[in-house]
Amino acid sequence: MSTPKGSVLVVGGGIAGVQAALDLADSGFYVHLVEKSAAIGGSMSQLDKTFPTNDCSACILSPKLVECGRHLNINLLTLSEVLSIDGEPGSFKVKVRQNPRYVDVDKCIACGNCAEKCPKKVPNEFDLGLGTRKAIYLRYPQAVPLKYAIDPEHCIYLKKPGRCGFCEKECPAGAINFKDTPREHDIEVGSVILALGFKPFDPSRLDFTGYGQFKNVVTSMEFERLLSPSGPCLGHMERPSDHQEPRKIAWLQCVGSRDINKACHGYCSSVCCMYAIKQAVIAREHSESGDVDATIFFMDMRTHGKGFEAYYDRAREEGINFHRARVHTVLPAGNDNLKLRFTGEDGKLREDEFELVVLSVGLETDPQVMRLAHQLGIHLDSDSFAETTCFQPVETSRKGIFVCGALAEPKDIPQSVMEASAAALEAERILYPARWTETRKKEFPPERDVHAEPPRIGVFVCSCGINIASVVDVQAVTDYAWTLPGVVLAQNNLFTCSQDTINQMADIIKKENLNRVVVASCTPRTHEPLFQETLREAGINKFLFEMANIRDQDSWVHQNDPEAATIKAMDLVRMAVAKVRGDDPLPYNSVTVTKSALVIGAGVAGMTAALSLADQGFPVTLVERKDRLGGHGRKFFRTWQGQEIQPYLEELVDMVESNEKIDVCLGSTIQEVSGSVGQFKTRLSNGKEIEHGVAIVAVGAESYKPREGRWNFLYGKNPAVHTLLELDQKFIKGEIDAKNLNQAVFIHCVGSRVPERPYCSRVCCTHAIDQAIHLKETNPEMDIFMLYRDIRTYGKREHLYQKARALGIIFIRYDLDNIPRVTEENGRLRIEVKDPIIDADVTLHPDLLVLASAVRPRDDVGELSKLFKCAMSSDGFLLEAHMKLRPVDFATDGVYLAGLCHYPKPVEETIAQAKAAASRAGLVLSRDAVPAESITAVVNLQKCTGCSVCTKVCAYHAVNMDPNTGKAAVDTGLCKGCGACVAGCRSDAITLKNLGNEQIMAAVEAAMDDIQAGQGL
């Protein structure tokens, strides 16, 4: 193949598309991002909060969107759709149609005058029609790009030229262009990623839900908007009929999922259980009355993700009701309430009345997307999701075209983000020779030298929609900021992080000659980089910036004390101003990258990651503590889709062993790690010293063996008792003679979802059912009983569950109050279990008992995480940097994780995560240098006594005694800016740039100057 193109087409501007675009653009490829609506953000931008962390969806998404919108190597094509794709991997020709916006994006300043004057009200699809917008509109307040668009369907002028045209008259920027026409772009790319997402199931075809007939029956997506501060009722939860706050709410699960009869969707939508719980929790938080009765009607509670089960437990403690029942009728009741009819677990018919009913609708593929897929020659499966395999989780049926996110199968945000990175990786694998060939480099204007200038500080106070403004009097804070010394400008913004405010900020800095900036909004931990880059664009050194955290650490934690919160906000602003006044411009340091990787653990995850990097030409050291490759994977029989795992594993092993870029170190472990991103030094147990730029941790997990305790079930005592993996071994070796088995029993959740191991092991339900099917298919005569708590065959795996039932496998539910009792009668197993449906004890005499035992973290994972300074979750699995949006990164730069050490997951997810980790690692390896610490220690030779305390307390050996001067000297390359030396020094002779005693104490002393009563208030 001739050198491929250095650019990639990403279709779909949801979180998956955005992540893929950012990964690619940051590792040397030019990206065309095609979005059919007027703004990127996708479904995630419509959500209020996200589970399980209750992060504000917009808050965590916004920085990524803005980054994407500002990215030099991402070409944003909104209001666009792909018409055709020709060619093959390495060089595709793409036709894209971009529909007219009728607003010149270069001119629009998003002031909103146009929309204000526009006479045409239309239902707002972003609020799913619950609210209205104008014919000229913004998709949502933080939209990227933050540019208005005219909706040709409803614009009076466009329909009858000559009429209306108010917007054109009103626009101060002259941005309106009624003559705008569709444009066609011919784009050449090397690869394509489809991230077209999903569409919420439309329940109006299910008459029993009453949706469309009764106002107070809403879909879950509609309810998200009702909860959202930027939604139709500004976060004051109201029900549609009378705009009163509902005090009794019901959620109906599996609407449009797990329903072959009416909805024709056999699959499980994976996310509904969690978002329903989340909505119930948030609804109670939001409610002004404070007493919302929330009930969730479900079949199986599917909280199979990281931190999900704990979230479920907490919801129950908080008093949210969970009813295991499928509601079959929704009837009208007095004053717009609704009567629900359902059968209780006892089989008796029940009725209950609710003020609002939320339908937890499933995820399905948009018919338009189906059509597009057809045009592009992408196969969809029976559920109309893009067809992939367990071993190639992000490859479509067409070579060079990859898929990620909900288009391949319903999934949650972290899973989508993971796949997005994986898809990016696959594209890079094809296109790596063309890295940096089509990208442009960010050029910042030269920085103004502000040394001699007196401080000219600008203060930007953010309302964060209502997140801050609903508690803190932001206007008062802004007025107060004006009075602070050095402040020459203070203003209040609705969303300081929104694209237009950011741009405006840059203009103001130039116009007002600001040389210091303070933003009072959320936490610097997420937003500082964004604002700092804005300073650079305005020609100001980015370290002349401070943030006052008046949201996470003020408005959100003092919701009931607005006055105190406002005074605190003023204090925080005053502190930030005092601090920034003393800040100096700092140099931008960088560290040259050792372009090789260390991968720890040679299981499926480790080997996949290693190959993914080696294939791009990066040398990899693959360390495995055992003396053979393969890891946990050696124990598995087949994927849920039926592909045998061992042959695949052998293939993988061969590829690794034959790849000369990969140096395999068997039987060795990590002894010592030093350095940091770009320049790690690691010593192995075999004495080997390795220099590497990045590290991927893929050390796997192990399966729980219930040797004693209440989950023992005679395991290890009676030969007929096995774990899932042991049975797999028998399948692999063909040691099991199904023909001669009369009865098999599987017990689920052995050691999972229990106090000592409160998480769900995610894989066991599917695994067990697949084994049961395998047995039943080899011996249809066999009776098979599944003793379970909730069946969690999420996504397409649900089909296995249906198949199992169809094959006559019997499912009996148990709960922690009556765990099956397993005993022995002269060597023969005897199991008693209570069947809740018939409400009677059942006795079984299996000649095979299989325990679906938990996946547990390895005990030695702790030391390893310490070596790399990574965090661990309370469950003992490794903790990623952010549960939602950084699922494979550690908080420590340059270290990534993949596979079971992160959380239990099936092989297809392990592979995807491994490729994602490789993609993230590529961000570092693809560059010659990564930015290094600018905030480093400096020695004041006049004050230094050479006592060497600093050298002793420095963990990085960054401070040493200079034999010539006999005083301390700092190696800025090694210094991490922790300040241990500063605090250790009695002579104030060593300090941190911009974090010296002077700057810090300036803030402290400022904090103590109380605002006189009434001042600014």
Next chain:
Amino acid sequence: MLDKAGFEDWLRELAGQFEIFGPKANDRGIVNWQKLNEGELPDERPGVPKGSIKTFFFPQPETLLEFSARPGTEDAFIPHEPGTEHKPRLVVGVRPCDARSVVLNAMPYEDDPYFHKNRQNVVLIGLACRQGCSTCFCTWTGGSPVGTEGLDILAYPVSRGYVLEPVTERGASLVESAGPGNDATGAELKELEEIRSKAPSSLPETMELAPRLREKGLMDLYNAPFWQQLSDSCINCGTCTFLCPTCYCFDIQDETLRGKGRRIRYWDSCMFPLFTLHASGHNPRGEKVKRVRNRFMHKLKYFPERFGPLSCVGCGRCVRDCPVNIDIRQVINELLAT
């Protein structure tokens, strides 16, 4: 003449218009300047109190001006006179040497409003010395154990009480206010005479030091060899300067705090390296020997050349409390020998 009881009553009277201070022993037996409570008389032990009376004329600190450092307020950062006015002070039991120091300090502080304000506010009632101590040498410096320079009233301690000798008008009117008191008996007048005649003889012989040192060549003294060894033992603490009644050097600093600010003047010492450290980092008196030399040269040579008298009253505090026993009397002898 007032007997002890009468003197007490008098102080009780004066307590109405003055804060009254005097030498008083603390729980560690150290005599220093403290407020005298009703019925307390000044400690009469021979010798001077620990600290000198400069604390009444150079308070530690002296607030020079105040300002608001609170942003937004209209008067922010605009300095104004300090508000703190305190009651006039009456200091009793002042030894003549201490009193004389005020006169000497007034020379360089001629134009200093703060010094003068304090002087107007402080009345000094002296206590004549019956005899000097081993560390006293006022007689070398032009002073006398019964000198009245700088005092408003000099009190002679006699067995029954005190014989008061008004020195200034202000002193006189105060003595008036004491009422007739009781007439001094012949015996008491004899006592008084004895003090006048004997006290000086208990001290080193008077010598006209100032003129003799003025005659010496400045550079000869400056380059004298003994400075090095003398300074070897010095630890550069400020004891001598801070206890010395005629060390008047100060530093000025602005303090801001919770929206308030003030500019204060506080004692500094030429013994500290930072005393002469320039912003440039250069220090003309970087080495200890230069600082030690400067202190003595200032008192015994530069000051006399500028103002006439020595900048030393021979109270002997520096001799008594120097931790390494540097003795200005030996320095004087070395200089005279040069």
Next chain:
Amino acid sequence: MTTANERITQELRQRARQLLESGQVAAFVGYTSGSMPMVMQPFVARTPEETDRLEWNSFCVLNLANYLPALLKSLEPPRRPGDPPPEGPLPKVGVVATGCWSRNMVVQIQENQVQRERLVIIGISSRGMVDRKKVLGLVGHADVTSVKEDDNSLLVKGPGLEQEINRWDVIRDNCACCVHPDPVIFDHMIGDLKGERKLGERFKQVEEIENMSVQARWEWFTSEIDSCIRCYACRNACPLCYCPTCFVDDSRPQWVGKSIEPVDTAIFHIIRAYHCAGRCTDCGSCESACPMGIRMRILTKKLQKDVLELYGTEAGMSLDTPLPLSTYKLDDPQDFVLTESLKGEKK
């Protein structure tokens, strides 16, 4: 019959003379007597002849380690900034060292203020020194003109004063509670090593205060320091206070005000003492130098006690024990940490 101190004085003069004559040292730091009784004058002998002025008695209270860094520096060939360090061995200094002084020198060596190889240490196992202020207290702060001592008593004279005092009644507080009278490093000993002193109430002074109520402790502390005139004799007498710019002179930020207002004085004494944490060898120089009789030693003694309790080390006992605040153990005590104590309560 001569006293112990007289015998020491004799041997000291001989040793010092030898060292200077043989050129082993360029200078010798000891004590000589000056004009005042009970106040000895630290003295640098640069010629063999000058060694005759050396004296040793019960009033050699200031820690001579204090003079070493500057003296050593003064003997180095002059260097401009940026010049490489001088080649070859540098001139040495001889010095007298008792237990606490020698421990102090150990810390100075650990903190690169002096180099062991440039010192010739004449060790003396201390009999404990006399507190001049205690003597003056006993004689009602009378004018003392001469003091004659023999091994166990002092004869104090002044105008109308002649009083014999038992030496052991007026021993300095730090000497009274000293358990390590022997030098830990030395090149020659004068007299024998005495070995550790067994002492029941080593931290008595500190414990008495620890047992007070928090309010009483504050009152004790403030009254103890209320006469401070900020002359910094305590700081300057301390060999461990060698910062070119002391925290009291920092203005950005200003850690402590310069006046004698109570808060400023309090913070000065707190930080001064804290800076000696884990370093102070309880030589008592600070207290001896103080003109006002403030017992700031109790503060550093408290720190010494805590460091010993918490981390089991004492400053200067050996050259290879790291200073306690520049090292750590994984299991250092942390019951003072709120989250830990709360955990405790919950259990």
Next chain:
Amino acid sequence: MSDIAKKQAEWQPKIIAFLCNWCSYAGADLAGVSRYQYPPSLRIVRVPCSGRVSANMILDALRSGADGVLVSGCHPGDCHYISGNYYARRRFAVLKRFLEFVGIEPDRVNFSWISASEGEQFAEVATEVTERVKKLGPARHLVKEF
């Protein structure tokens, strides 16, 4: 409730909280994200590491008028900078005992370990410290006045 008691209850102390960027500051953010409510008494100062905080800084906070001080870092072993909090632990152990020795109330100066995932614990500590300081009333001992 007596007037004094009321005043005490209404009085909101000012507490300077030095939080390490990687654990405790993140914990404070998480408290916000999870909407755990606590008294508005803290003034949070972000420092890179608890090892950055010196005795001088704590004293200066009190000198400037803080009614209390809280220093919080990563749990031992979790320090983002490997060992910063170990050195801090020694400095603070010695300092805390010393301040108590000279008569500073034990509850004025507090230390805690709070990780990035301990939002609830942060709110707990913030509340606990505030309560303790409230019991003591406004700081006086080391507060510079003029």
